[in-house]
Amino acid sequence: MRGGLSKTLxxxxxxxxxxxxxxxxxxxxxxxxxxxxxxTKDVTVFTWWADGGEKAGLDGLVSVFxxxxxxxKFVNSAVAGGAGSNAKQVLANDLQAGKPPATFQAHAGxxxxxxxxxxxxxxxxxxxxEFGLDKAFPQNLxxxxxxxxxxxxxPANVHRANVVWANPTVLKKASLDATKAPTTVDAWIADLGKxxxxxxxxxxxxxxxxxxxxxxxxxxxxxxxxxxxxxxWDGKTDWAGANVTAALNKYKTLLSYSNVDREAIDWPxxxxxxxxxxxxxxxxxxxxxAQQVADKVADTAYTYWPAPGTAGTFQFLSDSxxxxxxxxxxxxxxxxxxxxxxxxxxxxxxxxxxxIPARSDAVPADYPKYQQSAMADWKSNKIVPSCAHGAACTxxxxxxxxxxxxxxxxxxxxxxxxxxxGAAMKTS
Amino acid sequence: xxxRIRTWGPGALVLLPTVLLLGYFVYGLIAWSFNTSLxxxxxxxxxxxxxxxxxxxxxxxxxxxxxxxxxxxxxxxxAFIVGTLIFGLLWALLLEKGVTGEGIFRSIFLFPMAISxxxxxxxxxxxxxxxxxxxxxxxxxxxxxxxxxxxxxxWWTAGSRWTTMASIxxxxxxxxxxxxxxxxxxGFRGIPPELREAARVDGASEFKLYRYVLFxxxxxxALSALIIxxxxxxxxxxxxxxxxxxxxxxxxxxxxxxxNTLLRSDQAKAAAIxxxxxxxxxxxxxxxxxxxxRQESDE
Numbered sequence: 001m002r003g004g005l006s007k008t009l010x011x012x013x014x015x016x017x018x019x020x021x022x023x024x025x026x027x028x029x030x031x032x033x034x035x036x037x038x039x040t041k042d043v044t045v046f047t048w049w050a051d052g053g054e055k056a057g058l059d060g061l062v063s064v065f066x067x068x069x070x071x072x073k074f075v076n077s078a079v080a081g082g083a084g085s086n087a088k089q090v091l092a093n094d095l096q097a098g099k100p101p102a103t104f105q106a107h108a109g110x111x112x113x114x115x116x117x118x119x120x121x122x123x124x125x126x127x128x129x130e131f132g133l134d135k136a137f138p139q140n141l142x143x144x145x146x147x148x149x150x151x152x153x154x155p156a157n158v159h160r161a162n163v164v165w166a167n168p169t170v171l172k173k174a175s176l177d178a179t180k181a182p183t184t185v186d187a188w189i190a191d192l193g194k195x196x197x198x199x200x201x202x203x204x205x206x207x208x209x210x211x212x213x214x215x216x217x218x219x220x221x222x223x224x225x226x227x228x229x230x231x232x233w234d235g236k237t238d239w240a241g242a243n244v245t246a247a248l249n250k251y252k253t254l255l256s257y258s259n260v261d262r263e264a265i266d267w268p269x270x271x272x273x274x275x276x277x278x279x280x281x282x283x284x285x286x287x288x289x290a291q292q293v294a295d296k297v298a299d300t301a302y303t304y305w306p307a308p309g310t311a312g313t314f315q316f317l318s319d320s321x322x323x324x325x326x327x328x329x330x331x332x333x334x335x336x337x338x339x340x341x342x343x344x345x346x347x348x349x350x351x352x353x354x355x356i357p358a359r360s361d362a363v364p365a366d367y368p369k370y371q372q373s374a375m376a377d378w379k380s381n382k383i384v385p386s387c388a389h390g391a392a393c394t395x396x397x398x399x400x401x402x403x404x405x406x407x408x409x410x411x412x413x414x415x416x417x418x419x420x421x422g423a424a425m426k427t428s
Numbered sequence: 429x430x431x432r433i434r435t436w437g438p439g440a441l442v443l444l445p446t447v448l449l450l451g452y453f454v455y456g457l458i459a460w461s462f463n464t465s466l467x468x469x470x471x472x473x474x475x476x477x478x479x480x481x482x483x484x485x486x487x488x489x490x491x492x493x494x495x496x497x498x499x500x501x502x503x504x505x506x507a508f509i510v511g512t513l514i515f516g517l518l519w520a521l522l523l524e525k526g527v528t529g530e531g532i533f534r535s536i537f538l539f540p541m542a543i544s545x546x547x548x549x550x551x552x553x554x555x556x557x558x559x560x561x562x563x564x565x566x567x568x569x570x571x572x573x574x575x576x577x578x579x580x581x582x583w584w585t586a587g588s589r590w591t592t593m594a595s596i597x598x599x600x601x602x603x604x605x606x607x608x609x610x611x612x613x614x615g616f617r618g619i620p621p622e623l624r625e626a627a628r629v630d631g632a633s634e635f636k637l638y639r640y641v642l643f644x645x646x647x648x649x650a651l652s653a654l655i656i657x658x659x660x661x662x663x664x665x666x667x668x669x670x671x672x673x674x675x676x677x678x679x680x681x682x683x684x685x686x687x688n689t690l691l692r693s694d695q696a697k698a699a700a701i702x703x704x705x706x707x708x709x710x711x712x713x714x715x716x717x718x719x720x721x722r723q724e725s726d727e
Contacts, residue, residue, distance in 0.1 A: 085674070088691060089690075089691060092472065092690075092691070092693060095472065096472060114471070114472070114692070114693060117471050117473060118471050118472035118473045118474075118693065119473055119474070120472065201563075208673060208676075209673060209675065259559070259563075260558050260559055260560070260582065260585070260586075261557050261558045261559045261563075261565075261585070263558070263585040263672070263676070263678075264553065264556070264557050264558055264585060265557075278563070394692070395691060395692045395693075396692035396693075396694065399674075399675060399688050399691070399692055402674075402675035403493060403675045403676075403677045403680070403688075404677070406675060406676045406677045406678060407677035407678070409585075410585070410586055410677075410678055
């Protein structure tokens with residue numbers, strides 16, 4: 001009796017969710033063109049790339065898909081919202097209702113574990129061999145993507161997280177050399193002190209949420225080194241260690257050099273503080289490069305280098321596409337995945353989005369100045385994952401870490417933060 | 429027999445869709461949520477889940493983050509209700525005294541209600557910028573232009589729970605005060621003029637007139653206002669989300685925590701939070717409903 005009731009409830013609930021998600025999708029699915037192919041050949045691609053460089057990148061990918069996969073029609077199912085915050089909710093509803101899109105965007109790495117544990121995505125390692133991706137992608141990227149010997153997504157791009165963007169004009173006020181990064185976090189703190197003494201009130205521009213998480217990660221990476229840093233995420237490094245305490249204390253010092261409205265602004269605002277000369281530095285992923293080009297900020301007005309103490313390490317994050325379990329048209333989805341992994345697809349996508357291709361056979365000359373240097377580092381550096389962008393942490397872990405950091409931003413209690421971070425990594 | 433159906437049949441038929449829809453979408457889903465909250469369904473994985481009794485609730489009440497969100501909610505509710513009642517009553521009093529262009533003022537006070545919380549939340553997020561001094565923006569900027577620098581403050585980003593949640597209540601007060609004003613104004617207008625005249629003839633001062641004649645007649649309205657504001661405050665989500673974003677420990681309330689928990693597919697825990705929230709709202713609403721029903725049956 002109870003089973004029967006809950007089944008009925010589930011069916012009705014699913015119907016309700018479907019109706020809602022169908023409405024959402026029809027609003028956004030503008031660029032799919034109208035019914036020239038039969039409905040069974042539709043490939044619904046779920047992303048949160050709805051505007052700006054991301055949308056341009058997706059369009060580039062679609063144009064390659066149109067020539068490579070003539071049998072299929074691309075159906076855009078994009079949900080706008082920063083870092084996919086809205087999209088993930090809509091996607092969760094669709095997956096829960098057993099109506100997955102043909103393929104969906106997800107951060108490569110640990111964030112996929114949520115979907116893997118829920119049995120919502122299929123292993124695509126065989127496609128790596130079929131498309132020759134096991135040779136095209138750097139081995140250490142593949143290692144970072146592999147979960148229990150299986151790979152569940154195909155990366156479309158790579159971004160770098162540990163980058164500091166600086167304003168040379170501001171740094172000149174304290175006679176600092178903008179072309180050279182401080183070699184350690186301590187040296188950076190010393191420079192920040194000099195800037196403050198020279199009259200720059202908040203020399204480090206910082207924004208809310210994941211930007212603070214990225215800064216903590218950069219400090220941990222610098223202090224612990226790449227191997228111990230990786231260990232923080234896979235359980236091999238103890239969060240309660242004295243080296244973690246020391247790093248978190250440095251993070252606390254860094255906060256004291258940041259703007260008081262850090263909880264109220266987003267990363268583009270923090271970047272504007274640097275561009276306008278109110279602040280000397282901001283730490284943010286390399287999507288800043290595309291933003292600066294879009295905002296027409298002169299090349300000479302800013303410099304960038306790996307976060308202090310992390311030179312030689314490339315902290316990556318990557319957008320990737322999956323093959324959902326029981327998807328509508330797996331062959332169409334596979335054709336999309338083939339496009340995503342292909343050299344032409346990655347070029348069409350990344351030159352517009354401002355990221356670099358995951359493939360190591362890309363031609364740097366095709367890309368703008370910043371990307372060329374990032375591509376060189378991608379080949380030569382050690383690769384470590386980013387927690388803030390899902391490469392090292394699941395959604396739940398990320399959620400707990402963000403909450404702990406927002407609490408710390410006000411309370412400044414290092415002991416409590418350290419405990420909360422350790423506890424966050426114990427959840428799933 | 430046939431005759432009896434004719435008397436209650438049409439009524440039941442008219443009620444049926446409502447009963448079915450409410451039964452499923454409200455009470456059915458409450459039951460479903462409660463059922464989920466007793467299981468260990470902590471992922472999106474399908475298939476059977478095991479019953480764990482009230483374990484999820486025990487965990488919640490042993491958790492810093494949840495207790496923090498409950499305390500935040502309590503402070504928010506008090507600040508919001510007190511603020512809205514004070515401003516609503518004040519405006520109603522001013523309009524009730526008779527001003528020229530009353531219609532215009534009434535509209536101005538009511539307009540904020542027409543704005544969706546998410547939209548006003550985005551704007552209030554900018555207005556409540558915590559920068560002070562030369563960098564001041566938003567309301568702090570306004571204060572510094574008006575040479576009221578002592579009023580500049582960090583809003584919700586620093587300070588005690590009270591200042592934090594009062595800053596969050598501020599936009600909600602701004603938005604709902606007009607509505608409470610309309611309620612009270614209607615109440616004032618509903619009092620027969622003879623009562624005032626009688627009081628004046630008896631020599632009551634203006635203060636005594638309000639204190640002993642008018643305000644007592646407004647108490648049913650005040651009670652309704654209290655319940656309406658109370659349950660709105662308990663369910664407040666969009667405004668806080670728009671101002672501070674998700675995962676902001678300082679301003680997190682159970683509804684936002686529930687959303688965060690559901691986003692990570694921890695369905696059992698999210699359901700438990702929802703049920704606790706429902707219980708809190710019920711504590712407020714059920715006595716009111718009982719009171720109203722009793723009053724109506726008295727009449």
